[in-house]
Amino acid sequence: MSASHIPEDVHDRCAHCVGRRLSVCSSIDDCDLAILANESSRMTVADGRSFIEEGAPANDFFVVTGGRVKLFTLLPDGRRQITGFAEGGDFLGLAASTSYAFGAEALGGATLCRFPHAGMQRLTERFPSLEHRLREEASRELALMQARMTLLGRKTARERVATFLIERCQHLEKPDLSHPVELDLPMPRTDIADYLGLTIETVSRILSAFKKEKLISIRSITHITLLMPERISTIAEGME
Amino acid sequence: MSASHIPEDVHDRCAHCVGRRLSVCSSIDDCDLAILANESSRMTVADGRSFIEEGAPANDFFVVTGGRVKLFTLLPDGRRQITGFAEGGDFLGLAASTSYAFGAEALGGATLCRFPHAGMQRLTERFPSLEHRLREEASRELALMQARMTLLGRKTARERVATFLIERCQHLEKPDLSHPVELDLPMPRTDIADYLGLTIETVSRILSAFKKEKLISIRSITHITLLMPERISTIAEGME
DNA sequence: CCATCACCTTGACCTGAATCAAGTCTGGTA
DNA sequence: TACCAGACTTGATTCAGGTCAAGGTGATGG
Numbered sequence: 012m013s014a015s016h017i018p019e020d021v022h023d024r025c026a027h028c029v030g031r032r033l034s035v036c037s038s039i040d041d042c043d044l045a046i047l048a049n050e051s052s053r054m055t056v057a058d059g060r061s062f063i064e065e066g067a068p069a070n071d072f073f074v075v076t077g078g079r080v081k082l083f084t085l086l087p088d089g090r091r092q093i094t095g096f097a098e099g100g101d102f103l104g105l106a107a108s109t110s111y112a113f114g115a116e117a118l119g120g121a122t123l124c125r126f127p128h129a130g131m132q133r134l135t136e137r138f139p140s141l142e143h144r145l146r147e148e149a150s151r152e153l154a155l156m157q158a159r160m161t162l163l164g165r166k167t168a169r170e171r172v173a174t175f176l177i178e179r180c181q182h183l184e185k186p187d188l189s190h191p192v193e194l195d196l197p198m199p200r201t202d203i204a205d206y207l208g209l210t211i212e213t214v215s216r217i218l219s220a221f222k223k224e225k226l227i228s229i230r231s232i233t234h235i236t237l238l239m240p241e242r243i244s245t246i247a248e249g250m251e
Numbered sequence: 252m253s254a255s256h257i258p259e260d261v262h263d264r265c266a267h268c269v270g271r272r273l274s275v276c277s278s279i280d281d282c283d284l285a286i287l288a289n290e291s292s293r294m295t296v297a298d299g300r301s302f303i304e305e306g307a308p309a310n311d312f313f314v315v316t317g318g319r320v321k322l323f324t325l326l327p328d329g330r331r332q333i334t335g336f337a338e339g340g341d342f343l344g345l346a347a348s349t350s351y352a353f354g355a356e357a358l359g360g361a362t363l364c365r366f367p368h369a370g371m372q373r374l375t376e377r378f379p380s381l382e383h384r385l386r387e388e389a390s391r392e393l394a395l396m397q398a399r400m401t402l403l404g405r406k407t408a409r410e411r412v413a414t415f416l417i418e419r420c421q422h423l424e425k426p427d428l429s430h431p432v433e434l435d436l437p438m439p440r441t442d443i444a445d446y447l448g449l450t451i452e453t454v455s456r457i458l459s460a461f462k463k464e465k466l467i468s469i470r471s472i473t474h475i476t477l478l479m480p481e482r483i484s485t486i487a488e489g490m491e
Numbered sequence: 492c493c494a495t496c497a498c499c500t501t502g503a504c505c506t507g508a509a510t511c512a513a514g515t516c517t518g519g520t521a
Numbered sequence: 522t523a524c525c526a527g528a529c530t531t532g533a534t535t536c537a538g539g540t541c542a543a544g545g546t547g548a549t550g551g
Contacts, residue, residue, distance in 0.1 A: 084401045086489045092401040105390050112394035135383070142382045143375070149389030150345050154352035156396040161324045161332040163403035164448030168508065200529065208404030213508060215530050232517080232529070249326045408538065440499065453538060455500055472499070472547085 024048050030074040030124060033100025038144040039134075046137070050130030056080070056117040063115035069107035071125050075099055078121030079197055082113045083205065093206040094159075096198065098182070105149045118198055163208045166249060171207040172217040173247035176227070176237060188240035196233050264288050270314040270364060273340025278384040279374075286377070290370030296320070296357040303355035309347035311365050315339055318361030319437055322353045323445065333446040334399075336438065338422070345389045358438055403448045406489060411447040412457040413487035416467070416477060428480035436473050 025044040030036045039047050053076070056062045063073075065084055075097050082095045082103070094113055097103055106112045126134075135142040162174055179194050180186050196203070204211045218235075221227045226243055228236045237243055245251050265284040270276045279287050293316070296302045303313075305324055315337050322335045322343070334353055337343055346352045366374075375382040402414055419434050420426050436443070444451040458475075461467045466483055468476045477483055485491050 084397055086401065086405060088489055090401075090405040090489065092404040094397055094400050105386075106393035106397050108387075108391060108394060112397040139379055139382070142379070142386060146345075146382060146386045146389060147348075149386060149393060151348060152393060153346035153389060153396070154348060156393070156400065157324055157334055157346050157352040160334050160396065160399060160403055161326065161330075163400055164332040164445075165326060165330040205404075210509060211529080212510080212531085216508090219530070249328055249330065439497095450539060451499080452501085452540080456538090459500070 024053070025051075028074075028076050028124065029099040030076055034074045034102050035141060035144045035148060036074065038140045039138055043138070047134065050134055051124050051126050053122065054125055055122045056120070058117055058120045061114060061116040062123070063103070063111050063113065065112070065114035066110050069104065069109060069111045069128070071127050072102065072104035072131055073115075073126070074124040075101045075103065076122045076124050079118040080115050080121050080123075081118050081198065081202055081206075082115050084113055091205045092208065093202055095155075096202075096206070102145075102148050105145065105152060118202070168207075168209055168213050169217055169220075170247055170249050171209060172203075172214060172221070173243045175203060175207055176235070177240070177244050177247045180237065180240060188244055190240070192237040192240050194235045194237060196235060264293070265291075268314075268316050268364065269339040270316055274314045274342050275381060275384045275388060276314065278380045279378055283378070287374065290374055291364050291366050293362065294365055295362045296360070298357055298360045301354060301356040302363070303343070303351050303353065305352070305354040306350050309344065309349060309351045309368070311367050312342065312344035312371055313355075313366070314364040315341045315343065316362045316364050319358040320355050320361050320363075321358050321438065321442055321446075322355050324353050331445045332448065333442055335395075336442075336446070342385075342388050345385065345392060358442070408447075408449055408453050409457055409460075410487055410489050411449060412443075412454060412461070413483045415443060415447055416475070417480070417484050417487045420477065420480060428484055430480070432477045432480050434475045434477060436475060440472075 025031055025036060025048045026041070028036065031044075036047060051074075054062075056078075062080075063082075077099055079096060079098045080103070081093050082097065083091050083093045085091050096118065097115075103115060104111070135145070162171055166174065176194065177188075179196065180188065180192050183192070183194075198206075200211045200214050204214045207214065218227070218229065221243070222229055226237070226239050228238060230236060242251075265271055265276060265288045266281070268276065271284075276287060291314075294302075296318075302320075303322075317339055319336060319338045320343070321333050322337065323331050323333045325331050336358065337355075343355060344351070375385070402411055406414065416434065417428075419436065420428065420432050423432070423434075438446075440451045440454050444454045447454065458467070458469065461483070462469050466477070466479050466486075468478060470476060482491075
């Protein structure tokens with residue numbers, strides 16, 4: 012598909028994409044959107060389907076344009092560490108030299124925009140600010156991972172679950188911990204456990220404990236209200 | 252200090268630096284070394300002295316030109332997670348947006364080359380390949396962290412210590428696991444423990460166990476020989 | 492040559508989270 | 522309305538690794 016055939020459509024595809032607002036694509040001017048669109052292609056991934064294989068040759072970058080995905084690494088015996096959840100606007104594929112350092116699969120269905128490395132290179136040559144934006148993105152990710160290593164290496168189970176809840180808050184449009192917060196947890200407990208380096212039973216127990224302590228209320232499995240967000244934040248920092 | 256005053260010295264400073272061979276500085280041509288030198292300054296840090304404060308405004312990048320440093324994050328009550336060790340040629344400071352996401356201190360004395368962000372920006376504008384090199388560096392680091400999260404979240408103490416030993420091997424000039432390997436562990440047990448998310452006692456016990464199993468021999472506290480590197484590597488991957 | 496101090500090792504015991512094992516809840520089907 | 526399957530919760534028990542408490546070791550200085 013070449014930009015010269017259907018320039019309007021192609022332009023629009025990028026113009027109305029969440030990546031345009033949130034992701035690396037924001038470093039491209041409006042008038043150059045067709046070039047951007049021409050180097051990328053859309054794809055959808057069904058719930059639970061994998062689209063990045065850990066260790067496979069890294070040929071593409073991805074922008075999540077809809078839905079959610081989980082990123083993970085595996086040990087040979089099947090133990091799994093989820094290294095992150097990504098949603099609309101998030102950029103994937105920087106954690107790779109020649110091969111991907113992580114696997115990725117859709118969490119309840121996702122749409123993605125795929126940028127082959129070759130095309131991305133053409134884009135960075137043409138738009139140097141894009142390369143800078145990619146570095147910024149990598150830096151942001153590195154800073155997040157720094158905190159996550161502290162979580163996995165040094166926090167208690169209680170602190171980990173509290174941190175997870177606070178992290179979810181900060182993904183909302185208007186994070187505000189001074190009032191109760193309604194949260195949607197679209198991932199199953201298994202994923203939360205593998206993200207926090209715990210077992211599903213421990214996650215469940217601690218959520219129940221938080222409920223008993225009136226820190227949260229559990230409206231349904233996926234729908235939780237933080238009744239005392241600031242107290243949970245205190246627990247998350249290990250200061251309770 | 253301006254390059255025009257003592258161009259020869261300044262040029263030489265970069266020409267003979269390990270960063271020139273190993274680090275981001277390799278993306279600059281010989282003839283432009285004076286420009287590079289002019290944007291950077293040397294510094295030495297004594298054993299145990301801190302030179303990056305977690306949360307402080309991030310104003311500089313650093314290249315380790317000699318010795319070693321440790322990078323870490325802290326919890327309010329003093330729990331510490333060492334997120335990495337850096338040595339000659341390693342680049343520091345990418346894991347930061349406006350403020351550093353980690354602290355850093357010298358491990359037995361270190362020399363560094365400091366690049367203020369403003370100067371680095373002048374360099375990346377003049378040498379676009381440097382910006383690309385920085386992104387590569389960030390990607391390499393991200394891939395490493397991915398593996399480290401799996402270690403902290405999912406590996407047993409035995410697997411962690413084995414992984415640490417294998418990692419140290421891979422820092423040698425000629426990594427080769429088919430024969431016994433002599434290793435130097437310049438960091439105290441406390442640092443190894445904080446790197447692996449364990450206690451000093453557990454690290455000590457597991458090294459003793461490895462010794463009893465004839466997997467390693469402990470010649471002195473800092474000097475260890477891996478007698479069966481491949482078996483240790485197998486343990487590290489969780490496949491024993 | 493001994494004292495000191497910091498760091499490391501070892502042992503005994505404890506505990507937080509894992510494991511093992513029932514339940515329970517929910518949404519989908521008939 | 523009852524049944525079923527999959528996901529979650531809860532309880533009982535175990536165990537890996539932490540904590541507490543002695544020792545050991547080796548580099549430095551008197």
